[in-house]
Every structure is written in C-alpha cells, then in structure tokens.
Amino acid sequence: MSDQVTVTINGKEIKVPEGTLIIQAAKMAGIDIPHLCYCECLPSTGSCRVCLVEVEGGKGLVASCAQKVKNGMVVDTDTEKVREARRFVLELILSNHPGDCMSCDKNGACDLQKYAYELGIEKTSFSMKDPGYDVDRSNPFIERNYNLCILCGRCVRICKQQGADIIDFVKRGMVTKVATPMDRPLQESGCDFCGSCLAVCPVGALVEVDRRFCGREWEMKETKTVCSYCGCGCELVFSTVDGQIMRATGEVSCDYICSKGRFGWDFVESSERITKPLIKKDGVLTESTYEEAIKVVAERLIDIKKKHGANSIGGFMGAGNTNEVAYLFQKFLRAGIGTNNIDSSARFLGFPALIDLYEALRDGAVVSMKDVEEADVLLLVNADLTASYPRVGASVKKAILNGAKVVVIDSKKTEISELADLHIEPQVDSEEFVLSGILKELLEENLHDEKFTKKCKNFDEFKKSLDGLKVETIEKETKTSKDFLKEAAKLYGEGKKTIILFGAETVSSQSMGLIADIALLTGRTKASVLPCLLSSNLRGTIYMGALAGFYPGARRANEIGNDFKKIWERDLPDEMGLSAMEMVENMGSSVLGMYIVGADPVAQFPNSSKVAKAFSSLDFLVVQDVFLTETAKMADVVLPGATLAESNGTVVNLEYQTKEVKAALEPLAKPDWETIADLSERMDYTMEYSSEKEIAKEIKSLVPIPKKIEKNTYDFIVVKPKKSGEEPDGKYPYALIVGETSFGFYDGQRTRNSKLSILELNKGNYAGFNPEDAESLSLKEGDAVLISSRRGKITTSVKMLGSLPKGLLFMPSCHEERGVLASDNVDSKLKSPQHRLIAVSVSKGGASK
Amino acid sequence: MSANGCSVMITLEFLKGFTKDKMCGKCLPCMLGTERMVDVLERITKGEGEEEDVVLLEEISSHIIDTARCKLGKDAAVFIKDSLSSYKGEYEEHIKEKHCAQKSCEDILNYWINPEKCTSCGACKVVCSEDAIVGDKMIPYLSDNKPYYIKSKKCTNCGKCLAVCEVDAIEIV
C-alpha cells in the first residue's frame, strides 16, 4: 500500500496516494487542468507546457503532468500568471496552425479548439505561419495532415509503446516534424495500422479516412460491443451516423485495438453480403423469402431424418458466433433433430485438447492482459502474437517496456522475437523436444519447486520419463544446442511472475501438456499459462456445447445425466456424435444432410478437394453465412447470416471474460438465433424466445457460471515427445506451415471483403519463401509458383520473407486455397489435426492468380 | 559573417546558433517561441521592423522564461531580454531609422554621397549600372548645380562607385 499525502488544489483539500502527478490529483479533486501532450496511458514528457500551474512557495510555474505531489503541497491551477502562460503557449501553437475548424473533422472533439475557446482566444497575436506540408492521403485508413500537428508527441510515444515504433520527431529547420524514417508513407514503413496514434492525437492532424466529411462529432451515436475477429475480444466502440459506421475505437482512447478491430469492420458494409435467402433452382441459387427457404429446409431435413434417422444429419459452426447462437444451434441439433453430430471450428483451433489443459491447471490457465503486462518473464511458444492475437502482442510490448524478459520459441522470426532476450529457433515441429529439454534443464538447475512437486502424485513417473529422454536426442531433433535450453530454463525458472503464452491452434496437444508441466514443475499454478485463441468466441462456442462429445458446460456427452433432457424436454441421443472430419468421412454414406452456420468447411478443412467431393455427395446442404462462401456455393439453401456488429448477445474471450455484444447497426439479415429458432419451430420443436436475453437465461439455468475451483492436487502430464507433421523428403523437400498475418484473418472471409486486404500481397494469396530458398529456385517476388503436396497442388505468388528459416515455406491462413495442401490426418483420440507441417514440392511457373 | 558589435545582429546570431546546436525541440514554447523571435529579429535587421516588435520580443522572452521546460531555453530567453533592455536604443535605431550604426546589418546599409567631400566629378554615375546615381557635373559659377546623390531605392549596394571615387566621398551608413 502506498502512503497517502494531502494536497490542496484551488483551495480544495484532497488525499491522494504518494507519487500521484499533480494533474491526476487535480482530476481526483474534480479539476481538469488543460493539457495537450499528457495522456494517462503514456509517460509524461512535459513538452506542451499547457498544464502549467503555480505551486505555493515554488520558484516558477511547474508542469502539472510531470511533477508529483508532495505532502502539504498547495497548488493553484487558475491564477492570472497561469492563464497568461497558457494563453501564450496556445497562441504560439495557434499561430502555427493553419486549420479551419469549420471543415475539420475534429471539430467538437478537439483539445486545442476547446482550450482556445475556454481562454477566449479569438485571434493569435502572432502572425500566422503555414508549414505547408503535403497532406498524406496515400493509405485508405489514416489521413495525416501535419500542418495541423501541434507536436505534442503522443503519437510518437504510443507507437513506441504499443505500435510498430516507426514514427519520431525529426528536425526540419528550426522546428520539428513527426515522420517515419525517411518520411516514407506508413504503408512502406512497417506500420501495423493499429491506429493507436490516431486515437490519441488531440487535434485533427490524424483522422480516420473513413469519416472524412461523413459526419460531425456531435451527430455520432456510440455503441459499445466486441470486436468480431480474434480471441482477445477487445471492446470496440462503434460510432455511427445514420446507420453507417464512421469509426471504431477502444473504450478509452489509448486502449489498444489492432488494425482488424479499428479498420477491418468494413466487411459488414460489403456489397458481397448475402441479404436474402437463396434456394437452388435448376442448379442456380435464386433469391427467395425466409418463409419459403425455411419451409424447404425443414421439409428436406424431416425427409432425411424419416428415411435415414437423425444421425444422418450433422451440424457444423464457426467459432465466431455469440454464445446464444452457439447454444441454440447445438440444442436444435441435439434436441430438435436428435443427433449429437455437432461440431465447430474449435476442433481445428486447439480444442478439445485445451479442455484437458484447463482441467489440469484450472486457475493457472486463466490469465488476463493485465497479468501479462505485469509479468517479469514471458515464455512464448509458437505464438506470433502481433499477427494472430494482436492485443496480447501489445500487452507483451508493454511488459517489455516495464522490464519483462522474454523468451521466444519459434522456428521463424516474429515482431516479438526481435525484441526478445532469447529466441530459440528450433527445427520446425520439434517444439515437444524443446519443451522437454527445458523441463530437464529446470530439474538439473534445481529451479523446480520441490515443496510443490512433492504434492503431485505422479512426479516420480514424470521425472523418470524425462530422465529416459537423452539430451543428445533433444539436440538432434531440435537442431538446437542445449545451452540455449539451459538459458531459457534459467530465465524462466528465476522469474517471479512468469507466464507461458502459446498459440492454441499452433501447438500440439502434447506440447500443451508439456507447457502445463513447466508451470507445475516450478509450482506456478496461478495465472501462469495463457492459451492464445484465434477466434472471437472460441471459448464460448465450446462452453455452449458446439463440439462433438461435449454438452454445454464442457460436460462430456456420456456424463450428462438428465439435466438437459429435463429442460430441453426431449430424449437425447446416446451416441457421442461425429466430429467434423468424421462427418466428412461419412458424407454420402451415413451422413446425408448438413447444416453449416458461419463456417466454410469446403475451403477451410484440410485436404479440401476431398472435402468438396464429400459435400457434393450430400442429399441436402443448408448454409447460413454472411458471404457466399465456397460451401455456400454448393448449398441447396443459403440463409443470410448476421455479423457480430449487428448482433446482440455475449462472447467469452481468451481472458475468460464474458463480454457483451451489442448491435451497432440495423441488421441486413435476421439475427442468427431467430433463423435457427424459426427452422426448429417448422420442424416441430418449438424454441420460443423473445430475445437473446431469454436464451441467456436458459443457458444460465443449465450451465452454472464457471466457479473458481480451488485445485489442491495437480498431476503432471507425462508426454513422450514426438514430431507429428510430415517430414520433408526427396519428393516433397520443403516444409510448409500455415499461419496468421497482420492484415488477414483466419479463413480470410472477412478481411478479403475489407480494405485491409490491400495491405497483403495479392490479398494474402501468396506463399512466403526464405530469400535464399527463393534464389536457389530462381524465384522473384511476385513470381508464380506451383506448390504440390501429397493431397493436391495450387498455383500462387512468391513473397520473400526474411523471417523464415531455410527450407520452411509460409502460407497465410487467409489464402483462398490453403486447404488444398493440408493433410486430413487427425489424432485418433482428439479427432483434430495435430500437425502444422505439410511437406511440399515447389516448381516455378503456372499461371499466376 | 561576424556581428561586429551590433546588438541586434549578435542576438539574432546567438538565437540561430541556439536553435541549431542547443535547442532540443522538446518543449513547445521554447521551440516555437525562438522561431518567432528569429523571425522578428531577422525582420529588424532587414529594416522591416515595426515599433511593436521590441514589445513582442520582450513578451516572448519573458514568457519563455516562465514556461520553458529547461534551463537552456530559459537562459536563451534571458539573454534576449537582457539585450533588449541594455541596448534598447540600438533596436529602436534599426526600427525607426532603418539604420545600423555598427554597419552589420547589410540589408539596411545605405550608400551615401557626402556632399562635403564630393567633387562632383561624375565618375560614380558612369559606373553605376542601376542608374541609381543622379546629379550633374559641376559647372563653375552656375547657381543651380545638381549635386550627386544616390537613390537608395535603386541602389543594390554593389559597391562599384565606392571603388571609383578618388576622394572617398561615398560612405556606407
């Protein structure tokens, strides 16, 4: 607890914690001291001098944003002298500010304008100066007009703190200017387009291109909801004018949201959206009405069920719907149709292995962004944070600024690995050996928590299995010296507040086990492991039971008793239900009807040509989605889906926090839950809800809010490390991994329909090559290449990626044809693919796309 | 160029040196304020100063002393303020009379023919390519002899006449 001190501000006495800045203390006392360069989330620089105040007994004026309070301090924020000084600075700024508030978008929200008005400055007493810089309108996201810049430096500081650290002051004659290196446009300077700079700019120097001349500040309606992209689940505030989104911001201006959150929402307004139900007539999808479409779907499904039984029908959904939609969808299939054949994209994004991890660690696997920011050692395993889960990346950057040490295990370089204290670049697919090696080193260096491990029943067994693994084997498999593993173990072991972060869709279930072991071996069972999740409601989708084998509450299908039967008022199927790949396997034989919501299996599932064939053998396919996906194109009926920006409900983010989703726009389509409920009604299983709130109530009655369960006994997960991907060989000499990129997302469905896509070469349809590999294949950037795997081949463009090691190729997950190459081998128990590695061959040529 | 003792020029050069070498640009009043003062001083050395300029300089420098972030900026402003109060006359001379007694401020130097010395030989008028010199050769006993005289508006300070005048009648003032 910090000590309290008493200060008097404008005659008001107030107690504040020691170390509080004067400007903060004043705020607590309800006094707003004008400020331009100060920003709550950034280090003070005391540069604009607008916040000057008088301190009794002091010599001159002091900058209240840079000075901490002292006990007994008497501060005056509004004396003649203070006002004079403030006026002088503001007049100087205004005389260098050739702006016209009439046509400036910042009008009404501009700090300079506000303070000038408050001081009654009509005209500056200095002659006007116009820097005459060109306005940068070269990207469709951020307009930069440095003629209006007041050099407060907030953008520079926040870019350093959570952006790509690419802008700084440069001296231009007598005064300075904010610029990128060499004053290049942002898109050529490595900008993340997180827009953090824009969010903190106090004037109109940086504005969203989207809102230029589209609406004034005071006309905007604000709706707080959740970003529909990654699992970070950032809270977004949409500002709309006349039902059109003007901009997306964080709740507080300095909250980090990434390019996808800030600029990637425009897919919502895409002309490619499906707005009317479509029914296939003579092979052509034809516009129809909800009434007719629902009727057709109901009749066909009833027919299939009658002839072939309920288990001839299956459902599959994405992991980006609200809890309410996920719950209703699985309820419809389980109770309405009577099958447990329900699965979701979660199967491909880390589940159900993650359920085991949560059970093994409980609280240990519940970590907040704040925890990350306050950690002293972070261990990253296969987690390209800034591309895949950008908000976590921003928190790690903050932690680094706070002095945290970072160890990265990743075969390729990432934005964070460049900032890390140690980057282990093992042979691809050898992570399990690396993690085992770290466990061995922790033991050898005596960095384990003996008191804790004694309480774990199977410690001896665990240790024995580790002892059985030779260091030489580890070095051979990982092509990494054990010295690095020792260093990693030391850095991690000697930390106090350590967190292991990993990409849930990028590590094997075995690796997850080893990660849990590292936390347990060091006795770190509180907020120590953070699985980074790719999709906005991955956790909720599972928790609502949209995963074969699991009912709501992540209850195993064979252990549910009568709870669900009672509330759903139907007998429930005995079978565990087919997982996604099992459904595909059986399409045309035992699976004949499919209902897909918000997912594109035909493009996304591994070995997609085979998947497409399977889907074409179905008797009936209904797809409910926002865009006409590859799967939707094959459907008999297509129902319009709603985006998250048009939905109400809840989602659960990777911090395990339930967040409220609120519609910011009039939906272009019926809410997804209504469509599902309408269909169910037609099939004689009534699901009557007046709103999603009522669904939420039903969920609550069935699924108790996950309690913090104190765990007393922990068990190590005994793992025999192995490589599970395809080893490159003579015929397929290259290894290929699929991963996220900064401006693409998952299946690319949304980013492809957003302006963001212009920031990725070919909208993300490329393959990345190590420059040396490219040279040996005589490939240049942009060349067409033919890439083949055991499953199929695709033609795509070449992109040079210095971040890749030799022999490794990279393909963005948003690549339209990424499914063609991947192997559909699944783990026999988890029923999900456990490998990232695809062996491929490369040849020059083929028609470029 | 050396300032040669002209207080205005010394101040200007001091400020320019300050912005080049010392000023960090980290606080607005110092950065923008010195830029302004340089503007004003440059104006004065060009003979374009206005009477309010001294007040303006006084104001800016005292405000910088109050508001600047560090001692460097404050010290620079103190220097200006001292110069203003110690050499007020010189500033006023530059502004009101457009005259630099120390002959440092090139832009307000005037070529002037001293009638006491001039012998009316006419050599300067011949070499002046700007037709800036008017006057007629002296004709004895005539009462309306036109004396030689340099029209400062036309004169470019090229100095050619200076070189040809044998009696050093052309002076820079």
Ligand code: SF4
């Ligand atoms: S930035 Fe502010 S002060 Fe400048 S023109 Fe815009 S609204 Fe007016």
Ligand code: SF4
């Ligand atoms: S958008 Fe982000 S990365 Fe780009 S300049 Fe602004 S703060 Fe920096």
Ligand code: SF4
């Ligand atoms: S661009 Fe905006 S935030 Fe950046 S220095 Fe200028 S006024 Fe400040």
Ligand code: SF4
């Ligand atoms: S970090 Fe994830 S949730 Fe946050 S804005 Fe970006 S994509 Fe959206």
Ligand code: SF4
């Ligand atoms: S006063 Fe100091 S901090 Fe401010 S610009 Fe001048 S030299 Fe820099």
Ligand code: SF4
């Ligand atoms: S050259 Fe000298 S002396 Fe001759 S007219 Fe000119 S000023 Fe007079």
Ligand code: FES
């Ligand atoms: S807000 Fe304190 S100096 Fe700018």
